[in-house]
Amino acid sequence: MNGIKVITSREIRSYFATPLAYVFILIFLVLSGVFTFYMGNLFERGQADLIPFFNFHPWLYLFLVPAISMRLWSEERKSGSIELLLTLPITRFQAVVGKFLAAWLFAGLALFLTFPIWLTVNYLGDPDNGVIFSSYLGSWLMAGGFLAIGSCMSAVSQSQVIAFILTGTVCLLFVLAGFPLVLNVFRDWLPILVVDTVASLSFMTHFGAIAKGVLGLQDLVFFFSVILFWLLATTVVVEMKQGQ
Amino acid sequence: MRLLFTQPAAGKLFRATSTLVRVYFARYRNGVNMASFSMGRKMIEISHLVKQFGTLQAVNDLSFSVAPGEVLGFLGPNGAGKSTTMKIVTGFLKPSAGRVSIFGCDIEQDTIAAQRQMGYLPEGAPCYEEMTPRTFLNFIAAARGLKGAYASERLQQVIDTMSLQAVLDQRIETLSKGFKRRVGLAQAIIHDPKILILDEPTDGLDPNQKHQVREMIRGLAKDKIVIISTHILEEVTAVCTRAIIITQGQVVADCRPDELEQRSKYHGALTLDFDESVTAEDFLGEFASLEQVALVESIEESNQLSLFPRHKDQSMLLDVSQLIRDRQLPVVSINQEKGKLDEVFRAVTQEQNP
Numbered sequence: 001m002n003g004i005k006v007i008t009s010r011e012i013r014s015y016f017a018t019p020l021a022y023v024f025i026l027i028f029l030v031l032s033g034v035f036t037f038y039m040g041n042l043f044e045r046g047q048a049d050l051i052p053f054f055n056f057h058p059w060l061y062l063f064l065v066p067a068i069s070m071r072l073w074s075e076e077r078k079s080g081s082i083e084l085l086l087t088l089p090i091t092r093f094q095a096v097v098g099k100f101l102a103a104w105l106f107a108g109l110a111l112f113l114t115f116p117i118w119l120t121v122n123y124l125g126d127p128d129n130g131v132i133f134s135s136y137l138g139s140w141l142m143a144g145g146f147l148a149i150g151s152c153m154s155a156v157s158q159s160q161v162i163a164f165i166l167t168g169t170v171c172l173l174f175v176l177a178g179f180p181l182v183l184n185v186f187r188d189w190l191p192i193l194v195v196d197t198v199a200s201l202s203f204m205t206h207f208g209a210i211a212k213g214v215l216g217l218q219d220l221v222f223f224f225s226v227i228l229f230w231l232l233a234t235t236v237v238v239e240m241k242q243g244q
Numbered sequence: 245m246r247l248l249f250t251q252p253a254a255g256k257l258f259r260a261t262s263t264l265v266r267v268y269f270a271r272y273r274n275g276v277n278m279a280s281f282s283m284g285r286k287m288i289e290i291s292h293l294v295k296q297f298g299t300l301q302a303v304n305d306l307s308f309s310v311a312p313g314e315v316l317g318f319l320g321p322n323g324a325g326k327s328t329t330m331k332i333v334t335g336f337l338k339p340s341a342g343r344v345s346i347f348g349c350d351i352e353q354d355t356i357a358a359q360r361q362m363g364y365l366p367e368g369a370p371c372y373e374e375m376t377p378r379t380f381l382n383f384i385a386a387a388r389g390l391k392g393a394y395a396s397e398r399l400q401q402v403i404d405t406m407s408l409q410a411v412l413d414q415r416i417e418t419l420s421k422g423f424k425r426r427v428g429l430a431q432a433i434i435h436d437p438k439i440l441i442l443d444e445p446t447d448g449l450d451p452n453q454k455h456q457v458r459e460m461i462r463g464l465a466k467d468k469i470v471i472i473s474t475h476i477l478e479e480v481t482a483v484c485t486r487a488i489i490i491t492q493g494q495v496v497a498d499c500r501p502d503e504l505e506q507r508s509k510y511h512g513a514l515t516l517d518f519d520e521s522v523t524a525e526d527f528l529g530e531f532a533s534l535e536q537v538a539l540v541e542s543i544e545e546s547n548q549l550s551l552f553p554r555h556k557d558q559s560m561l562l563d564v565s566q567l568i569r570d571r572q573l574p575v576v577s578i579n580q581e582k583g584k585l586d587e588v589f590r591a592v593t594q595e596q597n598p
Contacts, residue, residue, distance in 0.1 A: 006386045010372070017374040017415075080370030084431070087334045087366070088387045089359040242337055 003090035007098025008105070015106055020071075028064055028110045035060065036117060048125025053117055054135045054211050058175050058204060061146050066167035068107060069150020070160040072099050073238065077158040086242070096234045100151050100227075107143040111136065131213035138210030141223035142203055146171050148230035155237040171203075174226075178202030286347050287311045288333065288439065288469060293342035295328050295493075302328040304493035305342070310469050310486075312438070315461065317484035317501065318473040321593050325493040326473040327367050330443050333471075334364045346439065360388075363437035365445055367473075369428030373417035377408050377427045380416060381434060388435040402430040405460055422453045429457065439469045446479060458483050477585040481505070491593040505583030506556070507591075513581045514551040514564055515543075519574035524549050527573060534567060536560040 015021040032053065036042050040052025076082035085095055121127045146167075153166040176182045178199050186195050199205070206219040288310045295303040303325045310316050320326050331337040333344050335355045344351040346358035371380055381402065385395045403409055406426040411419055416427060425448065432440060445461075446454040461470060461483050472484065480487050481501045489497040489504075497504060505511055516531075518524040525542040531551055532540045538554040553560050561580060568575050 002389065003387065006383065010375075010383045013379065014372060014374050079373065080366060080368055081372055083331070083336050083366040084364075084370055087336050087359055087362070087364045088384070089356045089389070090387060091356060 003088075003094035004098040004101065007085075007090065007095055008102045011099055011102030012105060015102070021106065024064070024067060024106075025110050025113060028060070029113060031060055031064075032056070032114055033117075042117075042121075048121050048127040050117060050121060050127070050132050050135060051211075053114070054139060057139045058142065058207060061143055062168060062171055062175065065107070065143060065146040065171065066150050066153075066164045068103050069147050069167055070154050070163040072103060072151050073155040073234070074158050074160045074163045077241070078160075086238075092238055093231075093235045096151065096231050096238065100148060100231055100234075103147045103151070104140075104144050107147060108140050111140055111143065128213065131211075134213045134215050135211040137215070138207050138219070141210070141220070142207045145174070145203060145223050145226040145230075148227040148234070149174070152230045152234040152237055155234050155241065174201060174203045176202070176204075178205045288347075288471075289345040290329075290333065291343055291345075293329065293332060293344065294340045295325070295332060295337065296340045302493055303332070303339075306490065306493060306495060307342075308488060308495060308498060310471060312467045312469055314486050315470040315472065315484045317480035317487040318471055318490070319475065319477070319480060319487060319589065320473075320490040322475070324491045324593070326490065327443055328493075329490075330364075330441055330471070330473060331366075334362055334441055335359050336366075360435075361437060362439045362441055363432035363435065364440075365428045365432045365442045367443040368447075369425045371416055371424070371428060371431070374415060376413050376415055377403075377419075377423075377430070378412045380427065381430055384431040385434050390435060398434050398436065402434050405433070406430040407456070421448045422450060425449055425453070425457075429460070433460075433464075438467070440464065440471070442470070442472045444473055444475075446474070446476065454479075477589060481585065489589065489592050496592045497588075501585075502582075504588055505585060508581075508583030508585070508588045509552065510550070510581040510587060511583035512553045512556045512559070514560055515579040515581060516549045516551065516564075516568075516575050517577040517579075518547050518549070519576055520547065522574050523547070530567065530571065530573070531564065534560065534563055536563050 035056035036050075036053040040055065042050075042052050045052065073082070076085060086092065090098075118132060121132075122129070149170050150163070150167040153170060154160075154163040156166065157163050173182065179202075183195060183199055186198055206222045209216055209219050290309065291307045293303050293306040294301075306325070306329060318326050318329070328337065332339050333346075333351065335351050335358060338352065346361055349358040349361070351358045372383075375383070381399055382395075385399060390398055403412065406429055408423070408426060408430060411423050416424060419427070425445070429442070429445060432442065440461075442461075446457050449457065458479070461472070464470060472479070474480065484501055487497070487499065487501050487504050488495055497507075516524070518527070524547045525544075527549065528540050528542055531537055531549065534551075536554055536558060537551050537560055539552040541550045541552070542548070543550060551560060551564060559580070561578070565578065567573070568578075
């Protein structure tokens with residue numbers, strides 16, 4: 001446990017030691033504002049909820065999360081500090097989890113800083129705060145899923161650009177898994193069971209359910225399993241890459 | 245009555261059982277340590293190590309062991325497998341075959357326990373450039389499990405040893421190469437490890453800094469194991485008690501640095517420096533006639549003669565100086581050579597790949 005804690009706290013400090021953290025938070029806040037007010041027409045709808053705000057989150061994460069996750073392992077390998085990290089008395093999995101947690105907490109902070117929107121709808125009307133809380137939680141869990149995928153992609157390549165593109169692509173597949181675009185590819189030649197499985201991997205479906213205020217166990221389990229799976233995959237990739 | 249009788253008995257039984265359980269678990273918990281204690285002596289043992297990268301055989305059946313108190317100089321041409329070996333020993337790379345045991349802990353099975361014993365400076369001294377030496381060293385101390393007063397005491401000590409006080413709160417990326425290297429060394433020794441593995445610790449340092457690092461290594465407690473890879477040969481004679489030369493992943497020499505020097509054809513040779521008014525080559529015959537002298541060579545550009553002894557353990561100095569005095573030869577200085585390491589190095593490493 002100590003290992004995870006030490007890694008997490010070092011990573012978080014390092015976010016704030018560079019302009020990365022501030023730039024990211026600023027852009028995240030500006031973009032989520034733009035999406036909510038201009039494209040989501042929060043005011044014009046005349047309803048006291050945050051549906052327009054959360055609806056754009058999967059798309060927002062699609063290119064902002066890879067920006068956080070791309071450096072997780074690529075940078076370590078490029079600068080050679082991975083050799084230092086992995087010869088400390090810390091297991092590979094602890095290092096993977098520690099780094100992921102730092103990124104996840106950081107994403108959580110960015111999300112938390114959108115609270116003025118929540119205050120705004122409360123000031124203007126009488127929203128269902130339970131639903132909003134649930135949506136925040138769902139959004140954070142989804143960010144976690146994206147980050148875990150990003151962590152693995154970052155371990156694959158020592159180029160941050162490649163990590164960014166790979167993460168974006170894989171995340172897009174997970175977002176679109178429930179959409180005909182992806183399902184039609186499989187529908188013709190795979191049994192319906194497989195197609196249903198693919199569809200059930202959709203981030204949109206599970207996030208949508210939580211964002212409606214239904215905090216179902218299956219959705220929580222889904223996101224936590226996605227995170228765990230990709231973190232284990234990261235560990236395997238880190239291990240494999242060292243052998244080369 | 246019955247009840248009163250059985251209660252203490254039950255209590256005894258319970259106590260006995262719980263003691264048994266505790267002993268069992270204690271044994272289980274210490275199992276690793278106990279096993280390793282009986283299995284391995286307090287040393288590093290490397291046996292039949294092989295590492296392959298695709299078709300490239302980086303380390304090829306390498307075996308040696310290092311005992312406490314030894315400062316091992318690990319020599320070899322670039323690409324000989326020095327760094328690869330160190331990466332395997334520190335648990336960063338997995339060997340293709342063979343095993344490494346650190347004080348009885350197998351590096352593959354018992355990685356964390358083995359890594360706790362070691363301090364490691366990777367090649368090029370990589371670190372987290374956006375941190376300052378202070379935050380970086382604190383991070384390493386925490387990761388190594390140092391706590392409280394002991395952690396701050398150790399921190400202060402490595403800062404003093406490595407003279408880092410002046411740059412403590414500057415970003416590492418802004419520091420000079422010498423300071424970066426010292427930060428790297430500081431993190432390697434912060435937990436006062438029993439084993440120190442340094443991959444080219446003085447590479448890129450100026451002579452003063454090199455001297456400092458060597459002093460630091462010499463100042464380490466005498467019961468430690470130090471492995472230094474280097475291609476600076478003078479470093480081996482300066483700090484090492486033992487030298488291993490590897491080439492193409494195999495040991496080609498393993499001995500004390502002075503024994504290595506003795507292998508040199510220059511060991512025991514005399515170099516005579518002649519006055520500029522004469523040509524050294526003209527006196528070649530004079531020395532060749534001496535009984536002790538096996539061979540005389542002239543070194544053209546420097547106006548010098550090299551005299552090689554017939555028997556390496558017998559000095560020619562007396563005879564030669566007698567001759568010089570008798571004939572009044574214009575010799576400015578006489579040097580007795582210990583041996584040229586770089587010549588030995590070339591000889592052993594090129595035997596393998598002509």
